[in-house]
Amino acid sequence: MKIYVGITDKDWYEQLKAQKPEEVNFWKPGSSNFKALEPNDMFLFKLHHPANFIVGGGFFVRFSLLPSFLAWQAFGMKNGTTSYEELQKRIKKYRSRNGINSDNAPIGCIILTEPFFFDEHDWIPVPIDWNPNIVQGKTYETTTELGNHLYCQIHERLQLCNNANFNDQKSRYAESLTMHRLGQGTFRIVVTEAYQRRCAITGEKTLPVLEAAHIKPFSENGPHDIKNGLLLRSDFHTLFDDGYITINSDFVIEVSKRLNEDYGNGKDYYRYHGSKLQSMPSSSVELPSQEYIMWHNEHCYKG
Template identity: 45%
Template sequence: MRAWIANTDYEWYRFLSGRPDLDEVNFWRPSSGTFRALSPGGPLLFRLKAPHNKIAGLGFFVHFSVLPASLAWAAFEAKNGAASEAAMRERIEKYRRRRREEGDAGLDYKIGCIILAEPTFFPERDWIDQPRDWHPNTEVGRTQDLTAGEGRRIWHAVMDRLRGSRVSEPTPLDRFGAPVLVRPRLGQGAFRILVTDTYQRRCAVTGERTLPVLEAAHIRPYAAGGPHEVTNGLLLRSDLHTLFDRGYVTITPDYRLEVSRRIRQEFENGRDYYAFSGRKIVLPDASDAQPDPVLLDWHNHRVFRP
């Protein structure tokens, strides 16, 4: 297995290391681009830049997405490593200026979001020496084989620090010392972005693509025992999300929208919604990402008010 050792902003690390019980973080990049170094569950190690030159924690890769900065803040808030959206933007724009990406003032520019689950931040006494062959001109990061040499040394040190922590060793060593990938648990922010991207940033009912009005809805609410899983999610326009949560609309197990007669009875309106009644929703291409019919049936009988 391979890890990604990522150059990490010290202020990002310092802010997040002081926050207990984080289930996820957004390891943002100051500009859009791609990230293909890890598969879901793969470890990303936080390497603090000079003068520290140490590995100070890790998280487990969930998903990469290019998002407007405003949506990154809305999804993760302080888990972006800053106390406010303004503080996050100030830090991002510092790096963007270095890269001569001008014209940011007042714009909702896009950033790369590496979404990580179950992050752990080591106190300074537990920092780990970076690879001995680390090149000082490495700009972003590099992949590292964890099964031999420096990678094996670092991974053993990481696992020593994880044992006894709140992380239940999601990537344990087997008897021969080989790391094993395990799918990380999703947090609320990761759920929101995964559902958004799985539905290709389109409302499942209307096809609306205006990103600020699209919301990831839980079919079975998290507070009612529903998981943060894509199969428990729907991407809906904000008004439809509200109606779905309040039981005025539902999605049947055969993926058709059903609209309650109560909209007309209570509000003497709803023509636009009734026009969609009986229509099949747009589904994700991957069958294993489509809404769970069992969860839809739960919503039909426990939330929907015919």
């Protein structure tokens, strides 16, 4: 297992610690990629020098380059700011400090699930090899002495802090992305990325009108699971949730005759009837589950 120790502001840490969120966005002002971790690896929060302590962490889901408006829509205050305006100010401040000129460039979003935050008496001093000149972070392997010692310290703190049982967490974070306990914001981003930022039905790629739809609604115990998601244009999302549109087990679109009966129109939607989805995940583990499709066909679709 890899552990990445990333540097962050105390304000970011304190705001999120007070929220106790189920997910967080550890964002970066620039658009450089982040390849240090694989899904399920551990990401730890270290405060800026001279506060050389690890104060919490979470489990890595994915890295995405997102426009700031989408980062705010997906995560809101779980970005570690109280408003979108504050997020914009912090982005601008760090871009200015780091010589990043573009105001419109996407921000790097390191998306973490099930974060944990330590009280000050449980803060962990950085490993002895930590260099104060590090500006972003450092990776440790649990197969090394330092990495294993750090892992054991985190393990101990989580047990002492009476957080979610760490052994249960380890068993839950298996190799598949679908094993994550995703939050609503993370669900939106992983679905958006899985469908290449295109509406599954129309191929539309204008981000502000694309929404992550649950096939089995969350209100009906449908999980925030990528296999329970479709990326849909907002009007198709509404019709899908209301049962006027569905997909079958072959990923073919069906539009109910009730749409015309109930609203006296629908020709712009009927032209998609019988067509296959235009955009689909490239990975088989991200395709819609037959179980959720069947549920929508039987309990929601007005066929």
